[in-house]
Structures are given as structure tokens and as C-alpha cells.
Amino acid sequence: MTEPSPVLLAANVVATAAPILLASLGETLTERAGLINLSLDGTILLAAMAAFAVAHDTGSVALGFAAASAVGGAVAAVVGFAGVILGVSQVAVGFVLTLMCRDLAYFLGNPYSRIQGPQVPPLPVPGLADLPVLGPLLFRHNAVVYLSLVLAPALWWVLYRTKWGLEVRAVGEHPEAAYARGIAPRRVQMVCAVVGGALVGLAGAAYSLALKPGWGRPQGAEGIGWIALALVIFGGWHPVKVALGAVLFALLQVAGIPLQEAFPSVPAQVFQVAPFPLMIFTLLFMGLSQRESVERWAADRTWARRLVRAFRGAAPRALGRPMEGG
Amino acid sequence: MRIRAFEILVAAGLVLLFTTAVLLLTGAPPLEAFALLVRGSFGSVSKLARVLTVWVPLTLCACGLIYTFRIGLWNIGVEGQVILGAVGATWALRAGAGHLPPGVLLALAMAAGVLLGAGWSLAAGVLRTRGGVNEIFAGLGLNFVAQGIVLWLIFGPWKRPGVASMSGTVPFPPGLWLPNFSWGRLSPVALGCAVAALALTAWLLGRTRVGLFLRAVGGNPRAAHLLGLPPERYLLLAMALAGGMAGLAGGIQVTAVYHRLIPAISSNYGYLALLVTMLAGFRLGPVAPIALFFAGLNVGSVQLPMALQLDSSLSGVIQGASVLAVLLAHGWDVRRARRQA
Structure with a gap:
């Protein structure tokens, strides 16, 4: 076996990060509107299964992705309906x-377990794919990876540079105040839930049609939803920081593979919990x-203050709390 | 959360509709599948014994969860607490085999299960109170870690002589098994533990100040603090009680059911117990019958793959749908009442 080049390893990180980016950024949008969608882990699996089944039966990968995002949006709509409209505990x-x-x-x-099925074809970007280093790193992936790469800047732009993004953030901070300003908080929250859920669904399809092709029990994507939820906290609900966390996590995942090969007697499941x-x-x-106390300690240490400030990120103030009245 | 009979009726209808739709989607005959679930769980005495064997850990975990829910904690770590309980019991049995009389050793194994379960739960509790880590993420992370520990033990220090495998550690000699009833594979000691947990929880929450304080701290930690109730101490107390009961469930899985440590020793009973407690409206009263219903589904679904080529996860679909339907029906009802008021 030839030693893989650093560029190919880095490209592998980019591909591994794709579903994690889609899921964690989708959840970031949902939570910025004040709604917690805790169903990520199950949603990703259901969407992965739906994507594989639809792509297998129709032969169309695109329909598979459409099915996955529909599943993700539908599950999120249930969370939204229960949490926003009925006022049931979103965590429950x-x-x-x-x-x-x-x-x-x-x-x-079950009928689709361990069978061959279609996969997303690679889609090299004409011209850019032949660039040295950057070509294999960024421009020889499939369409899902490209989507994941532009998602963080796109979400940042929507949240911080558009009027709608301002409304989303206002609803997440104080839905009653937003309502008084003429915004319909429940509608904003439902839209953010469904769009965020659709992105989570795409993450599922990114597993079953690209990264870990096929379906089975276990699929291999188990647990990722929880990681994505934790990444939203890690990123302080800021799309760019969340994306950095996702890439960092993918890097660790890829770095763990050689470690696993070094200890063949330890079952793979032990590494999966790492x-x-x-x-x-x-x-x-x-x-x-x-x-x-930590802030006081860091106050007169420049590096510590920077570190603490970089990780500072407050949750949307109305996170998990439905709007009162209205 | 008090659930009205009307809501249960609506929810049951929704679950029946949803499950039938799911079965039709896979092309399976719904009536046959439902009949199989009933016959496979309550169809004979030996099957009933198996249902009760599942009922025991579900009830133990659900009792523990009542404490943590009462104080407002989502103790999702209950699954890992079952696992650590099983590890504790296995460790005690391995360490004491041959040195102590079986009766004493089994009692010590249970105690070790309780201690390790409570300890694992306290870890999540301290992460929450001192580290500012949300208990959902702390507990969930610890669940995965617990699973890793079991696999490491089975494939490492406690592996079978020769080749380690997913079938678990070497089974203990029958002398170290909790005895069964004569009429079925069910341990009277295990059954007694679950009943005792129900009674203890009812007494602690209904007749002592503990229940009142837990509710007070859960409802308003600041006010409770001003009244002289230390919120942190009650939080950790609730976690320890829940973890101890879950650990006991894990110990029972080792001493009464599997007689060894296996990778899937917790069988998802912790997560399932969370659903039981939610369906019970976070109250103790309905826990026992709901746990019986869920245990029946679990046991009944075992035959699905053989008889109808269906995956046994149908039980999980029905259990999840039941909780979801009740949450939605209750939410709808509450909203309607609010609007009319």
C-alpha cells in the first residue's frame, strides 16, 4: 500500500466533514430561532435509509437526496408543531x-440491508479540479460536499446580513418582543425548523449515498447526530465557529483511522466511542x-482572555421556550 | 402532567393507524403482525416469565428516573448507568468467586452494581453542577463511554480463554446464578427488587420530605436555595438514586438473566425506561403497567424476523409512537382548554 499523500488525507477530511457540517449548521439555524431539534441522531438515520431506498428503487441519486431532505423536514416539522404550536416540551x-x-x-x-445501490458520482469542477493542491483538496468532490462547503458562509450571510436573518435572531432571543415588532415568531420558527431539518436530512443522504454507501444495522452514522448537537454548543451558535468545529471533528475522525490499524485486536466499536x-x-x-472565577483568572492573562473570549457564545435566550400569548 | 382518558384514547387510535401504515408500507399483513405480538408476549406462562424478566429492569430504571425528572433533570445517562451496574456486578462475581459463599457474593455483586451505577450517574451530575455541562450531553457521552468500557473488558482483560468474541465473558457457574421460579425463567429476587423499588419510590416521594424538596428545587432552584435547600445536594441525590436503581437493573441482568457480561448487556432498557416514564406523565402510578406493556412489545417482537421476515425494531416504533402520540394529544388538549378559558 502506498503512503497516502497529505493532500489526499486533507481531501478526505473535507469529504468526512460534509454530513457533519450539513447537520450541525442545519441545527444552528433551527436553534437560532429558539427551537431545539433534539431528534438529529434518529433523523439522520431515517433520512439515510430513505435516501438509499429511494435511490435504489428509482435509480436516481437526486431523488434519494430529495427524499432525505423531505424526511428531515418532516421530522423537524413534528418537533416544530409540538414545540411551537402546542407548547409541548421540545426536549421530550x-x-x-x-x-x-x-x-x-x-x-x-430491513429489505434494503447490505445490498448494492447507487452512489453520488464525483463532480470535478471544470478548470479548478486541475489546480495543484487545491484541486484535489476542494474541487474533485461530489455535489453534497460542495454544498457543505458553501453552507457556513451562506448561513452566516443569511443570519447576519439579511433582514430575515435578523428576524430569526430576534425570535430566538425574545419572541414576544419580535411579535410586538410585527414579526410572526411561530412562522419563523417553523420555517427554520423545516429548513434546518431538511439540511439534517441531507446529512443522512450524504452518509448512505456517499460517505458510508449502503444501508444496514448499524449503518455507521449512529451517534453523529449527537455530535452535531454538541458542535452547535461548541460553536456558540455561530455558523462559522460551528463549521470550524465540524471540520476539526472530521480531522480527528480521519486521524483516528491509522490509530485503529495500529491496534487490530481492539474492536472497532471501542474507537467509535472515542x-x-x-x-x-x-x-x-x-x-x-x-x-x-475563570473569567477573573483570565482577565490579566492575554492569551487566556483571548481563548475564553473565542469560545464565548451565548445560547439564544429563548432557546427551548415557546412564545407566550399571541 | 396528568393525562386524561380521552387523550389516551385518541393517542391509541393514532398509534394503531400509524403502525398499520408502517406495516402496510413494508407489505406485511398488519393483523398477523399484531396477533404475533400478543401471542409472543402473553400467549403462555413461559412467555409471561420472559416479559416480566424485561419488566424488572424497565421498572427499576423508570423508578429512578422519577427522581431525576421531579427535580427537572433529563437523565439520559441511565443507559450507561445500567451498563456500569452490570460491570460492577461482573467484577464482584469474578473477584469473589471461590472465596465467598454464593449468597453473600451475589448480594455483594448487586451492591457493587448499585454503587457503580450511582457513581456513573454522579459523574454526570457533577459535570452538570460543577462543570456547567448539560446533563443530556454529559449522560449521553457517558453512555457511549460505558459501552466502550464493556467492549474493552470483553475483548481485553476479561476475554474468554482462547478467542474473545461478541458472545461476552465466560459464563458464571450455575451456583452464582440467581435462582428462578419453578414455572418459568424468572428470578423471584429480581422481581422482588423491582417491586421494592416501586414501594420505596412511592414512600420516599409521597411520605417523606425528599419528594417535596425535589419538587421544590426542580420548580424553582433559587427560591429553594433561599429557603435553605441546597439545590446541588438534591440534584446529586436524585442522580445517585436514579443511578443506583439503574445499576441494580444492570446487576440483575448479569446475575439473573445472562450470567455473564455481554456487549449489549443494557439492551437499551435505559432509553426505553425514559419512554416509559414520559408515557407515565412523569408520575410513578402508571409506571408499572406501562413498563409491562413495553416489555410485552419487546418480547413479542422477537418472533417477527422468523415468522414474517420483519425487523424486531417494530416494538421500538410502537413504543416511540405511543409516547409521541400521548405528548401530542395532551398538548392539543391543553391548548384547547387554554383557548376556551
């Missing part, structure tokens, strides 16, 4: 949907950096 509904969608995916996907202690430590770091 999201958690139930996580478990139910996973089982639904296993149940409905992201989770990391998730806890990261959230612990985030949590501690919000403490007053």
Missing part, C-alpha cells in the same frame, strides 16, 4: 423522535470558561 418530543426514527429506519430499511469523551471534555471546557 425530540428525544422520542430520536429513538423512534432510528427504529423506524431499521424496520423499514469522540464522546472528547465531546464531554469540550463541553466541560466551554462550561468552565463561562464561569466568573
Whole structure:
């Protein structure tokens, strides 16, 4: 086996990051409007199954992606309807949907287990694909990866540079005040839930039609939804920081592969849990950096102050709380 | 959360419709599948014993979750607490085999399960109170870590002589098994533990100040603090109680059911118990019958792959749909009442 070049490894990171970016940025949009969609882990699996089944039966990868985003949007619509319209606990509904969608995916996907199916074809960008280094790194991927690459700047622009983005953020901070200013908070929240959910659905399709092609139990995408949810916190609900976290996580995933080959006697499942202690430590770091005592300690240390400030990110103030009255 | 009979009726209708639709989507005969679920769970005495064997850990975990929900915590880490309980019991049995009389050793194994389960739960609790980590993420992360620990033990320090495999550690000698009833594979000790947990929880929450304080802290931590109730201590108390009961469930899985440590030792019962508690409206009263219903679904669905070539995850679909339907029906009802008021 030839030693893989650093550029190809980096390109692998870009490809690995695609579904994580789609899911975590979709959730970022939803949460910026004040709604928590906790169903990510199950949604990704159900969407992955739907994408594979539809693509297999119709022979069309595009229809597979459409099905996945429809599934993601529909699950998010249930969370939105229950949380925003009925005022049911969003955590409760999201958690139930996580478990139910996973089982639904296993149940409905049973006939599609371990069979060959279509995959997303690579789509090199004409002209750019032949560039040295940048070509293989960024421009020889498939359409989903390109979408994931432009999503973070696009979401940043929408949230911080458009009127609608301002409305979304206003609703997430204080829905009643937004309502008084003539915004319809519930409508904004529903739209953000469905659009964010559709992006999460695309993440599922990115697994079953590209990164881990095929369907099975387990599919291999289990647990990613929770990572994506944690990444939103890590990124302080800011699309660019969330995206950086997603790429960092993908980098660790790719870096873990040679480690796994070095210890063949340890089952792969042990390595699969490795992201989770990391998730806890990261959230612990985030949590501690919000403490007053830590802030006081960092105040007269330039580097520490910068670090703490870089990780500072407040949750949308109305996150998880439905609008009152109206 | 008090759920009215009308809401349950609406929810049951929704679940039936949804499940039938799901079955038709896969081309399976719905009536046959439903009949199989009923016959496979409550069709004979030996099957009933198996249902009760599942009911025990579900009830234990759900009882524990009542404490954490009452104080307003989402103890999703319950799954990992079951796993650590099983690890604790296995460790005790391995360490003490041959040195102690079986009865004493089994009691110590259960105690080790309770301690490790409570410890794992306290880890999530301290992460929350001291580290500012949301208990959902702390618990979930610890669940995955617990799963990693079990796999590492089975393939590493505790592997079978010769080749390690997914079938788990070497089974314990029958002398270290909790005895079964004569009429079915069900341990009276395990059953007693679940009933005792129900009684203890009812007493603690209904007859002592603990229940009142948990509710007070959960409802308004600041006010409780001003009244002299330390929120952190009650938070950790609730977590320890929940973890201890989940750990006991894990210990029972080892001593009474599998007689060894297997990779899937928790069987998702922790997550399932969260659904049981939610369907019970976070109240203790309905926990026992709902856990029985869920256990029946679990056992009944085991035959689906053989009889109808269907995946056994149908039980999970029905369980999830039940909770979702009740949440939606209840939310709808509350909203309607609010609008009329």
C-alpha cells in the first residue's frame, strides 16, 4: 500500500466533514430561532435509509437526496408543531423522535440491508479540479460536499446580513418582543425548523449515498447526530465557529483511522466511542470558561482572555421556550 | 402532567393507524403482525416469565428516573448507568468467586452494581453542577463511554480463554446464578427488587420530605436555595438514586438473566425506561403497567424476523409512537382548554 499523500488525507477530511457540517449548521439555524431539534441522531438515520431506498428503487441519486431532505423536514416539522404550536416540551418530543426514527429506519430499511445501490458520482469542477493542491483538496468532490462547503458562509450571510436573518435572531432571543415588532415568531420558527431539518436530512443522504454507501444495522452514522448537537454548543451558535468545529471533528475522525490499524485486536466499536469523551471534555471546557472565577483568572492573562473570549457564545435566550400569548 | 382518558384514547387510535401504515408500507399483513405480538408476549406462562424478566429492569430504571425528572433533570445517562451496574456486578462475581459463599457474593455483586451505577450517574451530575455541562450531553457521552468500557473488558482483560468474541465473558457457574421460579425463567429476587423499588419510590416521594424538596428545587432552584435547600445536594441525590436503581437493573441482568457480561448487556432498557416514564406523565402510578406493556412489545417482537421476515425494531416504533402520540394529544388538549378559558 502506498503512503497516502497529505493532500489526499486533507481531501478526505473535507469529504468526512460534509454530513457533519450539513447537520450541525442545519441545527444552528433551527436553534437560532429558539427551537431545539433534539431528534438529529434518529433523523439522520431515517433520512439515510430513505435516501438509499429511494435511490435504489428509482435509480436516481437526486431523488434519494430529495427524499432525505423531505424526511428531515418532516421530522423537524413534528418537533416544530409540538414545540411551537402546542407548547409541548421540545426536549421530550425530540428525544422520542430520536429513538423512534432510528427504529423506524431499521424496520423499514430491513429489505434494503447490505445490498448494492447507487452512489453520488464525483463532480470535478471544470478548470479548478486541475489546480495543484487545491484541486484535489476542494474541487474533485461530489455535489453534497460542495454544498457543505458553501453552507457556513451562506448561513452566516443569511443570519447576519439579511433582514430575515435578523428576524430569526430576534425570535430566538425574545419572541414576544419580535411579535410586538410585527414579526410572526411561530412562522419563523417553523420555517427554520423545516429548513434546518431538511439540511439534517441531507446529512443522512450524504452518509448512505456517499460517505458510508449502503444501508444496514448499524449503518455507521449512529451517534453523529449527537455530535452535531454538541458542535452547535461548541460553536456558540455561530455558523462559522460551528463549521470550524465540524471540520476539526472530521480531522480527528480521519486521524483516528491509522490509530485503529495500529491496534487490530481492539474492536472497532471501542474507537467509535472515542469522540464522546472528547465531546464531554469540550463541553466541560466551554462550561468552565463561562464561569466568573475563570473569567477573573483570565482577565490579566492575554492569551487566556483571548481563548475564553473565542469560545464565548451565548445560547439564544429563548432557546427551548415557546412564545407566550399571541 | 396528568393525562386524561380521552387523550389516551385518541393517542391509541393514532398509534394503531400509524403502525398499520408502517406495516402496510413494508407489505406485511398488519393483523398477523399484531396477533404475533400478543401471542409472543402473553400467549403462555413461559412467555409471561420472559416479559416480566424485561419488566424488572424497565421498572427499576423508570423508578429512578422519577427522581431525576421531579427535580427537572433529563437523565439520559441511565443507559450507561445500567451498563456500569452490570460491570460492577461482573467484577464482584469474578473477584469473589471461590472465596465467598454464593449468597453473600451475589448480594455483594448487586451492591457493587448499585454503587457503580450511582457513581456513573454522579459523574454526570457533577459535570452538570460543577462543570456547567448539560446533563443530556454529559449522560449521553457517558453512555457511549460505558459501552466502550464493556467492549474493552470483553475483548481485553476479561476475554474468554482462547478467542474473545461478541458472545461476552465466560459464563458464571450455575451456583452464582440467581435462582428462578419453578414455572418459568424468572428470578423471584429480581422481581422482588423491582417491586421494592416501586414501594420505596412511592414512600420516599409521597411520605417523606425528599419528594417535596425535589419538587421544590426542580420548580424553582433559587427560591429553594433561599429557603435553605441546597439545590446541588438534591440534584446529586436524585442522580445517585436514579443511578443506583439503574445499576441494580444492570446487576440483575448479569446475575439473573445472562450470567455473564455481554456487549449489549443494557439492551437499551435505559432509553426505553425514559419512554416509559414520559408515557407515565412523569408520575410513578402508571409506571408499572406501562413498563409491562413495553416489555410485552419487546418480547413479542422477537418472533417477527422468523415468522414474517420483519425487523424486531417494530416494538421500538410502537413504543416511540405511543409516547409521541400521548405528548401530542395532551398538548392539543391543553391548548384547547387554554383557548376556551
